Amino acid sequence: xxxxxxxxxxxxxxxxxxxxxxxxxxxxxxxxxxxxxxxxxxxxxxxxxxxxxxxxxxxxxxxxxxxxxxxxxxxxxxxxxxxxxxxxxxxxxxxxxxxxxxxxxxxxxxxxxxxxxxxxxxxxxxxxxxxxxxxxxxxxxxxxxxxxxxxxxxxxxxxxxxxxxxxxxxxxxxxxxxxxxxxxxxxxxxxxxxxxxxxxxxxxxxxxxxxxxxxxxxxxxxxxxxxxxxxxxxxxxxxxxxxxxxxxxxxxxxxxx
Amino acid sequence: xxxxxxxxxxxxxxxxxxxxxxxxxxxxxxxxxxxxxxxxxxxxxxxxxxxxxxxxxxxxxxxxxxxxxxxxxxxxxxxxxxxxxxxxxxxxxxxxxxxxxxxxxxxxxxxxxxxxxxxxxxxxxxxxxxxxxxxxxxxxxxxxxxxxxxxxxxxxxxxxxxxxxxxxxxxxxxxxxxxxxxxxxxxxxxxxxxxxxxxxxxxxxxxxxxxxxxxxxxxxxxxxxxxxxxxxxxxxxxxxxxxxxxxxxxxxxxxxxxxxxxxxxxxxxxxxxxxxxxxxxxxxxxxxxxxxxxxxxxxxxxxxxxxxxxxxxxxxxxxxxxxxxxxxxxxxxxxxxxxxxxxxxxxxxxxxxxxxxxxxxxxxxxxxxxxxxxxxxxxxxxxxxxxxxxxxxxxxxxxxxxxxxxxxxxxxxxxxxxxxxxxxxxxxxxxxxxxxxxxxxxxxxxxxxxxxxxxxxxxxxxxxxxxxxxxxxxxxxxxxxx
Numbered sequence: 094x095x096x097x098x099x100x101x102x103x104x105x106x107x108x109x110x111x112x113x114x115x116x117x118x119x120x121x122x123x124x125x126x127x128x129x130x131x132x133x134x135x136x137x138x139x140x141x142x143x144x145x146x147x148x149x150x151x152x153x154x155x156x157x158x159x160x161x162x163x164x165x166x167x168x169x170x171x172x173x174x175x176x177x178x179x180x181x182x183x184x185x186x187x188x189x190x191x192x193x194x195x196x197x198x199x200x201x202x203x204x205x206x207x208x209x210x211x212x213x214x215x216x217x218x219x220x221x222x223x224x225x226x227x228x229x230x231x232x233x234x235x236x237x238x239x240x241x242x243x244x245x246x247x248x249x250x251x252x253x254x255x256x257x258x259x260x261x262x263x264x265x266x267x268x269x270x271x272x273x274x275x276x277x278x279x280x281x282x283x284x285x286x287x288x289x290x291x292x293x294x295x296x297x298x299x300x301x302x303x304x305x306x307x308x309x310x311x312x313x314x315x316x317x318x319x320x321x322x323x324x325x326x327x328x329x330x331x332x333x334x335x336x337x338x339x340x341x342x343x344x345x346x347x348x349x350x
Numbered sequence: 351x352x353x354x355x356x357x358x359x360x361x362x363x364x365x366x367x368x369x370x371x372x373x374x375x376x377x378x379x380x381x382x383x384x385x386x387x388x389x390x391x392x393x394x395x396x397x398x399x400x401x402x403x404x405x406x407x408x409x410x411x412x413x414x415x416x417x418x419x420x421x422x423x424x425x426x427x428x429x430x431x432x433x434x435x436x437x438x439x440x441x442x443x444x445x446x447x448x449x450x451x452x453x454x455x456x457x458x459x460x461x462x463x464x465x466x467x468x469x470x471x472x473x474x475x476x477x478x479x480x481x482x483x484x485x486x487x488x489x490x491x492x493x494x495x496x497x498x499x500x501x502x503x504x505x506x507x508x509x510x511x512x513x514x515x516x517x518x519x520x521x522x523x524x525x526x527x528x529x530x531x532x533x534x535x536x537x538x539x540x541x542x543x544x545x546x547x548x549x550x551x552x553x554x555x556x557x558x559x560x561x562x563x564x565x566x567x568x569x570x571x572x573x574x575x576x577x578x579x580x581x582x583x584x585x586x587x588x589x590x591x592x593x594x595x596x597x598x599x600x601x602x603x604x605x606x607x608x609x610x611x612x613x614x615x616x617x618x619x620x621x622x623x624x625x626x627x628x629x630x631x632x633x634x635x636x637x638x639x640x641x642x643x644x645x646x647x648x649x650x651x652x653x654x655x656x657x658x659x660x661x662x663x664x665x666x667x668x669x670x671x672x673x674x675x676x677x678x679x680x681x682x683x684x685x686x687x688x689x690x691x692x693x694x695x696x697x698x699x700x701x702x703x704x705x706x707x708x709x710x711x712x713x714x715x716x717x718x719x720x721x722x723x724x725x726x727x728x729x730x731x732x733x734x735x736x737x738x739x740x741x742x743x744x745x746x747x748x749x750x751x752x753x754x755x756x757x758x759x760x761x762x763x764x765x766x767x768x769x770x771x772x773x774x775x776x777x778x779x780x781x782x783x784x785x786x787x788x789x790x791x792x793x794x795x796x797x798x799x800x801x802x803x804x805x806x807x808x809x810x811x812x813x814x815x816x817x818x819x820x821x822x823x824x825x826x827x828x829x830x831x832x
Contacts (some may be wrong), residue, residue: 174789186784190802330680
C-alpha cells in the first residue's frame with residue numbers, strides 16, 4: 094500500500110506587507126523523508142517555514158497546505174503544533190523568568206492533552222528529559238535557566254533540537270539551524286537531528302549552505318529562488334550548488350518568470 | 351494587524367469575581383465630615399480621650415491641607431462631604447465575642463471570598479483578621495498567638511486593651527499631618543489591625559488581614575499598626591476586595607510598621623479592589639500611606655505588593671532606615687488594565703550607617719491602563735556606607751497603554767552607592783508565537799510570559815500567596831487574547 098504524504102504544499106502564494114514572497118510552491122513530503130531547501134538570501138526559505146508554522150505576519154493569497162490530510166491553513170499555530178508540526182527557529186526567542194523545563198513541560202502537556210493522553214507529572218517528565226538530554230549533550234544547568242535567556246548561539250540551537258526530541262513531532266522544520274554554529278556545535282546538532290530521523294517522521298531542512306547537508310544527508314534537495322522551487326534533485330544537487338554558487342540559479346529563476 | 355497584538359488589545363473582558371453585595375443592615379453615621387462626626391465615631395467606639403484629641407488634631411490639620419496633584423493620575427474632584435465615614439454591620443451585641451455571634455451573612459461573604467474564618471477550617475499557618483466596611487468582625491487564632499505573648503487584634507480592641515502601646519506608636523511612623531489622605535485617615539479611621547510581637551518571638555504563622563468594602567457610598571479608612579520588638583519576626587499579609595458599584599469609592603488607609611533592634615517585618619499585599627468596568631466606570635480610589643520604620647540596629651522591613659485592582663492606586667510603601675545596618679526592601683507588581691491608573695513606588699530614607707535598600711518594581715500595562723513608578727531614594731549625611739539597588743521594569747501589552755518611571759535620588763553622603771536599572775518592553779509578538787509554536791495556547795502563553803516577568807517579586811511572597819497572586823494575575827489578564 095502506498096504511504097500517504099505527511100505534507101503536501103500546492104501552488105502556495107504568500108505575501109508580507111504587500112510584497113509577494115512565495116510565488117507558487119509545490120512540495121510533497123512522505124514519512125521517513127528528509128528534504129532540504131536551499132537558496133540565496135531573500136528567496137523565501139524562512140517565509141516558507143513560518144507560513145507552514147502559522148505565523149500571521151504572512152498572508153496566504155493562493156494555494157493550500159495539506160498536513161496528514163487536513164487543511165493546515167485552517168488551524169491556529171498552537172493547533173498545528175499540537176498536531177505534530179515543529180519549527181526549530183532560526184532565532185530562538187528568549188523568555189525571561191520562565192524556566193526551560195517549565196516551558197517544555199507546558200508544551201508537552203498541551204500536545205498530550207490534544208492527543209487525549211494524560212499529562213505527565215514532574216517525575217515522568219524529568220525522566221523523559223534526562224533520557225533526551227544525553228543525545229543533545231545538553232548541560233543540565235541550561236534546563237533550569239530561563240528559556241534561551243543568556244544562552245550562547247550554539248546553546249540556543251541545541252535547545253531547539255532538544256525540544257524537538259522531547260516533543261517528538263511528525264513534521265519538523267529546521268530553519269537555518271546551522272547558522273551561527275562552529276563545527277563542533279554543528280556536529281552535535283546534526284547528530285541530534287539524525288537520531289530523530291524516523292520512518293514515520295518527515296524533516297524539512299532549510300539552509301543557505303551545503304555544509305549542514307554533509308552531516309544531515311537529505312533524500313531530496315530543492316532549490317528555492319524568487320519564491321519558487323526552480324530545481325529539485327537528490328543529495329548531489331547540493332554539491333553542484335556548492336560548486337556553481339547561486340548565480341546560475343538566479344538566471345533559472347529569471348527564465349521561469 | 352497581527353492577531354496577537356489585536357487580541358492583546360482586547361485584553362479587557364475579565365469579569366470581577368468578587369463584585370457581589372452582602373445584604374446586611376449597617377449602622378452608619380450621616381454622610382459628610384465635621385468635628386461632630388469625628389466625636390460621634392470616637393464615641394461609638396468608646397475611645398479614650400487621647401484618641402479623640404488625636405483625631406481632632408488630625409482633622410484640623412486636614413482642613414488646612416490640599417489634595418495632592420503631583421501624581422500621574424486623573425480623576426474628577428472628590429466631594430468629601432458626600433462620603434459616609436463610618437459603616438458597621440449591625441449586631442445585637444456591641445462587639446462579637448466569638449465567631450458564633452457574628453452575623454451568618456457576614457461569614458457567608460467571607461466564605462464566598464475564600465477567606466476561612468472558622469479556625470477549624472483554617473489552613474494551617476494563617477491567622478486572619480477580617481475588616482468589613484469600617485469594623486473588624488473577627489480575628490482568628492487569637493488565643494494560640496496569645497500564648498506566645500503576641501497581640502493580634504482589631505485596632506479598636508487594641509485601643510481598649512493596650513492603650514499604652516497604641517499611644518506610644520500611633521502616628522510615630524506616619525504622623526497625623528503626613529499628607530492629605532493620611533490626615534483624613536487619622537481623623538476618621540474606624541478600625542484595622544493591630545499586631546505586637548514581643549521580644550525574641552518568631553511569629554509561627556502568617557498573620558493576615560482581609561479588607562472588604564461592602565456598603566455603598568462609604569469610604570474605608572482602616573489603620574494598621576505592627577510592632578516587632580527586639581529580635582522578633584513576623585510575616586503579614588493583607589488582601590482586599592469590594593463589590594462592583596458604578597460610583598467610585600474612596601479607600602484611604604494607613605499602615606505603620608515599627609521594627610526594633612534585630613527585628614524583621616515582612617509585609618505582603620495582594621490588592622484586588624474593584625477596578626471599575628471596561629469603560630472605566632466605578633472602582634475604588636486606593637489612596638494609601640504605608641511606611642515602616644527600622645528603628646533598631648540590624649532591623650529589616652520588607653514590602654511586597656501585588657496590585658491588580660482599584661480604579662486608581664496611589665501608594666508608596668517606604669522604609670525609614672534609622673538603625674545602623676538596617677535593611678529596607680520593596681518588591682512590587684502593579685498591573686493596570688482597561689482604564690486603571692496606578693502611581694506607585696517606594697521611598698527609602700537612609701539615615702543609619704551601612705543601611706541597605708533594594709527596590710524591584712514590575713509594572714504591567716494593558717488595555718488603556720496607565721502605570722507609573724515613582725520612587726525616592728534619600729541618603730542622608732550620616733548614612734555612611736549606605737547602599738541602594740533599584741530595578742524598574744515595565745511591560746506593555748498592546749499599544750493604547752502607558753508606562754512611566756520617575757526615580758528621585760538625593761544623596762548627601764559620598765561613601766554611599768546607588769544603582770538604578772530600568773527597562774521597558776513590549777510583550778513580544780515573537781515570544782507569543784514561539785510559545786504557540788510549541789503548542790501552548792495564546793492565553794497561557796501571555797500568562798507565562800507575564801508571570802516570568804514578575805518572578806523576582808513573586809518569589810518574595812509567602813508560598814500560598816504566591817500561587818494566589820499568579821492566579822489573580824491570570825484572571826486580571828483573562829479575555830485579553832484569543
